[in-house]
Amino acid sequence: MSDPISAIGAWLEALFLGWGWAPHLVTAIMKFIGSLAVIIFAVGLVIITIWMERKLYARIQDRLGPNRVGPWGIFQTFPDMVKIFTKEYITPQGADKFVYNLAPILSTSAVLLIWAVVPFASTVVGTELNVGLLYIVAVGALGALSIIMAGWSSNNKYSLLGAFRAVSQMVAYEVPMVLSLLIPVILAQSMGVNEIVRQQNVWYVILAPIAALFFFISSQAEVSRAPFDLMEADSELVAGYQTEYSGLKFGFFYVAEFIHAFTISALFATIFLGGWRGPGAETYPILGTAYFLVKSFVVYFVVILLRITMPRLRIDHMLNFNWKFLTPVALILLMVTAVVEKVILQWADVLPDMNYLIARTLIHVVVNALLAWGTIVWLKRFDTKRERKVVAEPRPVAMAPRRTN
Numbered sequence: 353m354s355d356p357i358s359a360i361g362a363w364l365e366a367l368f369l370g371w372g373w374a375p376h377l378v379t380a381i382m383k384f385i386g387s388l389a390v391i392i393f394a395v396g397l398v399i400i401t402i403w404m405e406r407k408l409y410a411r412i413q414d415r416l417g418p419n420r421v422g423p424w425g426i427f428q429t430f431p432d433m434v435k436i437f438t439k440e441y442i443t444p445q446g447a448d449k450f451v452y453n454l455a456p457i458l459s460t461s462a463v464l465l466i467w468a469v470v471p472f473a474s475t476v477v478g479t480e481l482n483v484g485l486l487y488i489v490a491v492g493a494l495g496a497l498s499i500i501m502a503g504w505s506s507n508n509k510y511s512l513l514g515a516f517r518a519v520s521q522m523v524a525y526e527v528p529m530v531l532s533l534l535i536p537v538i539l540a541q542s543m544g545v546n547e548i549v550r551q552q553n554v555w556y557v558i559l560a561p562i563a564a565l566f567f568f569i570s571s572q573a574e575v576s577r578a579p580f581d582l583m584e585a586d587s588e589l590v591a592g593y594q595t596e597y598s599g600l601k602f603g604f605f606y607v608a609e610f611i612h613a614f615t616i617s618a619l620f621a622t623i624f625l626g627g628w629r630g631p632g633a634e635t636y637p638i639l640g641t642a643y644f645l646v647k648s649f650v651v652y653f654v655v656i657l658l659r660i661t662m663p664r665l666r667i668d669h670m671l672n673f674n675w676k677f678l679t680p681v682a683l684i685l686l687m688v689t690a691v692v693e694k695v696i697l698q699w700a701d702v703l704p705d706m707n708y709l710i711a712r713t714l715i716h717v718v719v720n721a722l723l724a725w726g727t728i729v730w731l732k733r734f735d736t737k738r739e740r741k742v743v744a745e746p747r748p749v750a751m752a753p754r755r756t757n
Contacts, residue, residue, distance in 0.1 A: 355637040358475050361386075386478060390467050394611050399429045401610045405656050412660050436606075439599035447596070448505040455502035456597065456604035462494035463611045470618055471546040473628045473640035484545035485533055488619065489526075492574065495612065496522040502605070503593040514592030517582045517667060521573055524674045525580075529570035531682040535563040535689050536623050549627035553709055557624040559716040560689065562724060564624040566682050571616040573670070575609070577655060579662040580670060614652050621647035681727055685720075692719055 361382065368378040403418060403426050410417025418425030443449060469484040471477040481487055496518060503515020537543050539559060540551035548556075557564040573580040594605050621627060625647045628640030665673075696712050703711060 355473075355475055357473070357641075358637070390464060390478070394464055394467070394607075397614055398607050398610050399426075401614050401652065402429050402432075404652075405610075405659075408653075408656050409660060433603070436603040437600055439602075441599045441601065442596070444507050444596045446507040448507075451501050451505035452596075453601070455498045455505065456601045456608075458501070459495060459498035459608040460604045460611070462491055462498060463608050463615055465491045465494075466615050466619075469545050470615075470622060471549055471628060472644055473637035474546075474550075474634055475637050476641060477546050480544065480546060482542070482544045482547075485537060485543045485548075485623075488545075489530060489533070493526075495608070496574075498608075499593050502597070506593070506596040508596050511593050511595045514595070518576075518593065520667070520671065521576070521580065521582060524671055525570045525573035525678075528566050528674065528678040528682040529574060531679070531686050532563040532567040532570065533623070534686055535560045538686075538690055538693050545622060548623060549629055552626045552629055554713050555624060555626050559713060560624075560685075560720065561717075562681070562685055562720050563689075564620070566678055566685075567624070568620060569678065571620065572655070572658070573674075575612045575616055577613055578659040579665045581664060582667050582670065613655055614648065617651035617655055618644070618648040620651050625651070677731075681723075685723060688719060688723060689716075692716065 407417045418428035421427045468478040469481050499518040500515045503511040536556050540548040628644040630643035633640035
């Protein structure tokens, strides 16, 4: 069976229709089953990613990590979930209860909605939207909204400071992330996620390595992973916007963080690493699902390594890095890529397919290399070791009077 997922879906649909149910009712039930399957997948994903991250943390710090519950401690997440579920619910005095309770639910829901347009294989995708990337950006903004709601409604100064940081950080890094996403749109001539995957005869991480790097950096800031975890900096803000949450409500935020981190890894694998594409993926879609998951976990492994090894940035350094470097370079890269791709498309009918593919790849690689070299030369012109200007004369140091014999 080359496509077991589609076969199971077709069997269930035929079964319900055979029972005499109305077609529109069967369609609604199938969509509900698909949504339930995504939620079950997300829960399993959380169990694996939490175990994977804790194990890797332990190895880096010369510890064993989870090793009691299940083989290699893989089921340690289950008793942790039971512990969180049995915690007391505490609502701070003066909090806006409706917004306070809605924020954690919205945080998890926003991440799950993104998976509606992520293709697991050529035939396994929730919804084929021709504006899939626009949908992802729009739904991703709901996650930022949930953080702002949590910080504002908690009636806590540390939570509110975390929300303020969330606004400045997410608004800032949304700009280079969208600019870097427009480059695959230009290369594929489509905003549909599955269509972008189909057009990747050459991975876009090769055609547009700078855009891939900028998307990866911006996405880490969007999900508040180290070194961009300023909105929940435990050494400064207790727990940031999560300070007043406990029990299941805190669990929603915790689950959303891990799902969001893996979702960003899956999006990177989909947009820049070919997604489900690979040998035999068109003939056997189950192979495409395997390729997609392997690529996603490789990217997630890099995300964990960065979180373990990178120190937290200062907020002024983080914002300066975005507005003075990422955004202008991403804008220049977008304009250059659009012009180059427009020129290359004129050769599509002249050159054979293989020659056109090779020429297109080489031209984009050379353009990205030249832009990277120009950026490095431009950065070297700035002297970062300039001494601070003296704004006032130094005060005289008070000294004890000398004794005279």
